[in-house]
Amino acid sequence: MPNTIIHGIIPYILASVFTENKILKWIALIGGMFPDLDGIPILFDTNFYYQIHHELLHPPFIGFVIALPVALIVKKLYGIKIWKTYLAFSLGYLLHSLVDVFFTNWYVKLLWPFSQEKFSYPIFLNLNFVLAFLVSLWILFNIFKFIIEKKNLLQEIKKLLPKKVV
Numbered sequence: 434m435p436n437t438i439i440h441g442i443i444p445y446i447l448a449s450v451f452t453e454n455k456i457l458k459w460i461a462l463i464g465g466m467f468p469d470l471d472g473i474p475i476l477f478d479t480n481f482y483y484q485i486h487h488e489l490l491h492p493p494f495i496g497f498v499i500a501l502p503v504a505l506i507v508k509k510l511y512g513i514k515i516w517k518t519y520l521a522f523s524l525g526y527l528l529h530s531l532v533d534v535f536f537t538n539w540y541v542k543l544l545w546p547f548s549q550e551k552f553s554y555p556i557f558l559n560l561n562f563v564l565a566f567l568v569s570l571w572i573l574f575n576i577f578k579f580i581i582e583k584k585n586l587l588q589e590i591k592k593l594l595p596k597k598v599v
Contacts, residue, residue: 440532441466442568444525456511457521460503464496464525491533492545496526536564 441462448461471489475482504518530541536558540551557564 436537437466437469437472439564439568440469440529441525442571443532444521444528446571447528448521448525452517452521454513454517456507456513457517460507460518461521461525464500464503464522465529467496467499467522467526468529487533487539487541491530491539492542493523493527493530494545494547496530497523500526532564536560 442465444461444465445458448458452458468490471491472482472486474485500519500523503522504515507513507518508515530543533539534541534543534552535554535556538553538555538558540553542549543552544550
């Protein structure tokens with residue numbers, strides 16, 4: 434579960450560099466976490482989990498396909514341009530696969546359906562903890578930032594309220 438969250442936070446942070454739109458940031462986060470839906474079988478059957486995890490939903494091509502209906506739904510609900518949502522979701526999805534290739538021992542079929550070749554270059558395997566730590570720090574920073582901003586907002590609201598007459 435923590436790795437799944439990290440897979441979402443990374444594209445969220447990256448999307449934050451390019452857009453202020455909170456919906457697009459969340460779409461990138463969902464795109465980054467989506468491939469791990471093929472990990473749900475771990476709740477029921479560990480052997481089945483090891484058979485399909487990284488096989489079913491991790492190829493980036495799947496994300497490129499899923500991004501289109503997601504973009505159409507977001508366009509209908511929020512009016513965001515289809516290409517922006519498509520890009521946010523599919524890049525989040527792609528980042529998930531790339532992080533797995535370089536930060537874990539899990540193989541990913543990066544070129545499926547054009548090739549069955551599996552890729553794994555865990556050159557940053559020892560940095561997996563560092564990545565998790567940095568993302569955790571980012572989460573804590575944003576929680577504190579939210580609390581401080583909320584406190585400041587409450588103080589501003591109090592200033593606007595009429596003072597009690599004694």
